[in-house]
C-alpha cells in the first residue's frame with residue numbers, strides 16, 4: 001500500500017471552497033418536464049438525429065449518432081415525445097442542433113437497456129463497442145470520446161491506466177462523492193477498460209485532502225488484481241492529465257505529445273463509474289453527478305441530473321439564487337466556462353454549476369507587470385506567461401509561438417498568482433488559438 005504522496009513542479013494552492021458540498025450525499029434531481037439534448041457535446045463529429053418530431057422515445061434510447069470514429073452517440077434521458085429538433089444555445093456559447101423531448105412522466109426504460117454480462121466473458125472488441133454505443137465521453141470537462149482514447153494506434157504500447165480522482169478544481173465535489181458512494185461502479189469500470197486496452201496496472205490517483213475517498217477506494221479494490229490507490233498532493237492543477245502522469249509515474253509527456261506517447265491513458269473517476277454502470281445495468285450515459293454550488297446558490301447540492309436538463313431548472317431545485325448572481329459557470333472557477341444565460345442544457349461534461357455573487361465575481365483592475373516572476377514559478381508547464389501574454393497583446397503571435405504558447409493548458413495558475421492582476425490566461429488563450437489555427441492551415 002502506497003503511503004508516499006506524489007505531485008508535480010509548479011502549480012498553486014487556491015482556497016478549496018469545497019466545504020459547502022463535500023459532505024452532501026448525491027441526491028436524485030427532480031425529474032425534468034423536458035430536456036434539450038445537444039447532438040454535439042463531445043470533441044469530434046456531431047451526431048445526426050435518429051428520431052423525428054413527434055416520435056415517442058424511452059430512457060436510454062439512442063436518438064443521435066454519427067458514422068465518424070471520433071464521435072459519440074447521444075441517448076434520451078427521459079421518456080416522452082420529440083418536440084423539436086433545431087438550434088439551441090449551449091454551454092460552449094454557440095447554438096448547436098439539439099433534440100428537445102417533452103416528458104410523459106413515465107420514465108419508461110428502452111428495451112435495449114440490459115446488463116452487459118461479466119466483463120471476464122467479453123472480448124476487448126465487445127467491451128470497446130459497448131463503451132462506444134453507450135455514448136461515453138470524458139466527463140471531467142473535455143468531452144473526448146472514450147472509445148477513441150481506449151483505441152491507441154498499434155505503434156503505441158500502453159502499460160498504465162490512471163483514474164483521475166484529483167478533483168483539484170475549487171468548489172467541485174462530484175467526483176469525491178462518486179468515490180465515496182459508487183466505488184463498486186469505479187472498480188467495475190476499471191476492470192472493463194483494463195481488459196479493453198490489455199493493461200495490467202491501473203492507479204486511482206486521489207488528492208490527499210479526500211482521506212475518506214482514499215480509504216473507501218482502498219477497501220473497494222482489496223482483492224482486485226492490478227489496482228492501486230495513489231495519494232497526491234492537494235495542489236492545482238493536479239488533475240491535468242500530463243501533471244498527473246508525471247506525479248504518478250515520473251514520466252514526462254513531451255511538448256505537443258499525448259499521454260499515449262509515454263504509455264499512459266488517463267480517465268476521470270466519474271467517467272469510469274459511469275462505464276461501470278453501463279456494464280452493470282446496460283444504461284448508457286444519460287445521467288451524471290453535478291455539484292451545484294457557489295456564494296449565490298441558496299442550497300448547494302450534489303445532484304444526479306438527467307443530461308439535457310436546463311441550468312435554470314437545476315438551480316431552482318437548489319432553492320434558486322440567494323442573491324443577484326455575478327457569474328454563472330459551467331464547471332469550476334479555474335477552467336470552467338462562463339454562461340450568459342441559464343437556458344443552457346447540462347451536458348455529459350457538466351461537472352459543476354457554479355454561481356458566484358457580485359462581490360466574488362468582481363474582476364480586479366489590472367496594473368503594469370512588475371516582473372516579479374510569480375507567474376513563471378506557478379506555471380505547471382514551465383512557460384513564461386508574462387512574455388506570451390505581452391506578445392499576444394501586441395498581436396505578435398509568431399513570437400508567442402516561440403515561447404510555446406500552444407503548450408499552455410489554460411489552467412489559470414498564472415493569473416491567480418499575478419499581483420498586478422494581468423489578464424494572463426485570457427491573452428495566452430488567444431495566442432494559443434492563433435498558433436494552433438496557423439499550424440492547422442500549414
Ligand code: SF4
Pocket residue numbers: 378379380381382383384385407408409410411412413414415424425428
Ligand atoms: S501559461 Fe498556461 S499553463 Fe502556464 S500557468 Fe498560465 S494558464 Fe497555466
Ligand code: SF4
Pocket residue numbers: 368369370371372373374375376385386417418419420421422424
Ligand atoms: S506575475 Fe504578473 S506581475 Fe509578476 S511577472 Fe508575471 S505578469 Fe508580471
